[in-house]
Amino acid sequence: MRASLRRLLRKIGEINQRYREPRIRMSPGVKAALMFLRVYLLFLVCLMAYKFVLLLS
Amino acid sequence: MNFFSKLYYKLRKIWKAIRLYLIIAGPGIVVMVADNDAGGITTYAATGAKYGYHLIWFLLLLVPVAYYVQEMTVRLGAVTKRGHAEAIFDGFGAFWGWFSLLDLMLVDWLTLVTEFIGMTAALSIFGVAPWLTVTGVVLLMAIIVLNGRYWTWEKIALLFCALNLIYIPGAFMIHPSLANIVKDGLIPNFTGGFNAQLFFFLMANIGTTIAPWMLFFQQSAVVDKGMQEKDIPWGKFDTLLGSALTIVVAIFIVIVVGTTLHGVDIDSAGQAAEHLMRTDRYIGTFMAIGLFDAGLLGAICISLASSWAFGEIFGWAHSLNQNIKQAPWFYASYFFTLITAGLVVLIPGAPLVLITLFVQVVAVTLLPAALVFLILLLNDRHTMGDYCNGVWQNLIGGFIVVVIVLLSSLYGISVMFPNLFR
Numbered sequence: 473m474r475a476s477l478r479r480l481l482r483k484i485g486e487i488n489q490r491y492r493e494p495r496i497r498m499s500p501g502v503k504a505a506l507m508f509l510r511v512y513l514l515f516l517v518c519l520m521a522y523k524f525v526l527l528l529s
Numbered sequence: 530m531n532f533f534s535k536l537y538y539k540l541r542k543i544w545k546a547i548r549l550y551l552i553i554a555g556p557g558i559v560v561m562v563a564d565n566d567a568g569g570i571t572t573y574a575a576t577g578a579k580y581g582y583h584l585i586w587f588l589l590l591l592v593p594v595a596y597y598v599q600e601m602t603v604r605l606g607a608v609t610k611r612g613h614a615e616a617i618f619d620g621f622g623a624f625w626g627w628f629s630l631l632d633l634m635l636v637d638w639l640t641l642v643t644e645f646i647g648m649t650a651a652l653s654i655f656g657v658a659p660w661l662t663v664t665g666v667v668l669l670m671a672i673i674v675l676n677g678r679y680w681t682w683e684k685i686a687l688l689f690c691a692l693n694l695i696y697i698p699g700a701f702m703i704h705p706s707l708a709n710i711v712k713d714g715l716i717p718n719f720t721g722g723f724n725a726q727l728f729f730f731l732m733a734n735i736g737t738t739i740a741p742w743m744l745f746f747q748q749s750a751v752v753d754k755g756m757q758e759k760d761i762p763w764g765k766f767d768t769l770l771g772s773a774l775t776i777v778v779a780i781f782i783v784i785v786v787g788t789t790l791h792g793v794d795i796d797s798a799g800q801a802a803e804h805l806m807r808t809d810r811y812i813g814t815f816m817a818i819g820l821f822d823a824g825l826l827g828a829i830c831i832s833l834a835s836s837w838a839f840g841e842i843f844g845w846a847h848s849l850n851q852n853i854k855q856a857p858w859f860y861a862s863y864f865f866t867l868i869t870a871g872l873v874v875l876i877p878g879a880p881l882v883l884i885t886l887f888v889q890v891v892a893v894t895l896l897p898a899a900l901v902f903l904i905l906l907l908n909d910r911h912t913m914g915d916y917c918n919g920v921w922q923n924l925i926g927g928f929i930v931v932v933i934v935l936l937s938s939l940y941g942i943s944v945m946f947p948n949l950f951r
Contacts, residue, residue: 487618512897
């Protein structure tokens with residue numbers, strides 16, 4: 473079990489290493505799109521957290 | 530003589546084209562028809578019950594929407610020979626890659642639960658116990674994938690796609706008024722005015738037309754099928770045919786329910802089938818069979834979308850052309866998702882309604898990202914070469930993506946806060 477977990481973690485490390493640098497050229501348009509996605513996801517996470525708090529209260 | 534020889538060669542050319550298409554056909558039709566899954570059938574049934582034929586024109590507008598988004602996955606898959614998950618990892622790095630992969634896994638698993646809810650509801654109308662439905666479906670899906678050939682899997686899936694057309698004879702059996710369908714359904718109108726409830730239904734219909742798993746599934750299927758750049762025109766045609774087919778089926782569901790249950794409050798397709806069973810046994814049976822088939826088709830595609838994505842990233846063998854010994858992890862993840870989702874439905878008192886609503890919310894976190902990545906990847910001239918998006922493709926695709934992101938987000942938010950738009 474522990475060996476399998478270690479193998480999995482090593483594999484994840486390899487994947488992170490392999491895809492460390494984005495291959496797409498980071499033009500201003502691409503940067504803006506990725507920034508929009510970050511803000512959008514943050515907004516959704518905040519909404520979900522708010523809903524969760526509402527449900528608990 | 531000259532006329533007959535010309536006719537002969539023309540017919541031979543057409544026959545050759547049809548044969549070629551039949552070889553290429555598959556991913557586009559399967560993904561599009563599977564889009565009419567248990568959740569989709571519920572949305573269309575509720576739309577028909579609430580608005581009758583009045584939103585048929587809106588459904589017709591969704592044909593190009595579905596086509597333009599999905600045809601991009603055909604080009605991306607055929608040119609890069611990579612699935613969507615791998616393309617995101619490669620193009621945007623590990624952070625966005627892991628986000629997409631884990632979110633896809635969650636959305637797919639939750640959607641799979643809703644497919645099982647639909648299938649058990651459909652067969653319970655015939656007195657089949659839920660445990661028997663779940664066991665039967667898992668066994669059936671094991672038989673479908675374990676034959677070790679993509680071709681066989683695809684043809685079986687196409688057979689289930691054909692069964693999805695059951696709503697068409699169902700609609701003819703109830704003799705709807707063609708004049709009313711044309712008058713109410715084909716002329717754009719907002720019956721009862723453009724209010725919050727109508728907006729909710731429009732958002733729900735758009736939300737069911739494009740789901741995140743569809744992008745991942747079709748691109749991986751194109752790769753697994755081994756489609757090349759030269760096959761792209763046929764792949765696009767396949768997608769167009771599938772888009773038209775899925776909307777035709779949706780329209781016939783609206784006609785069936787709109788004719789027989791207009792004004793009745795419908796919360797699920799299973800409930801619609803039960804109502805129909807009371808008014809007309811045959812139509813009710815058709816509705817239940819259609820719902821089961823929709824759930825099964827959705828389950829077939831969704832479980833594969835996750836397994837393909839995991840295989841691509843972890844470097845496991847991940848093709849339906851490989852048997853269980855050659856691709857053990859691919860099949861293990863496939864059965865793990867399938868069996869756990871099926872078991873959830875069997876848990877007494879499981880929060881199934883909450884799960885059904887939660888799917889819409891989680892899907893909203895993945896869909897915009899997957900669509901934005903799709904457009905950006907299609908603009909990478911270095912990889913896509915001649916198949917890169919042109920100005921018009923970007924304008925149309927960009928517009929559709931903005932509308933989908935906006936409406937599906939509002940839909941997800943309205944699911945979380947039901948009183949916001951009412």
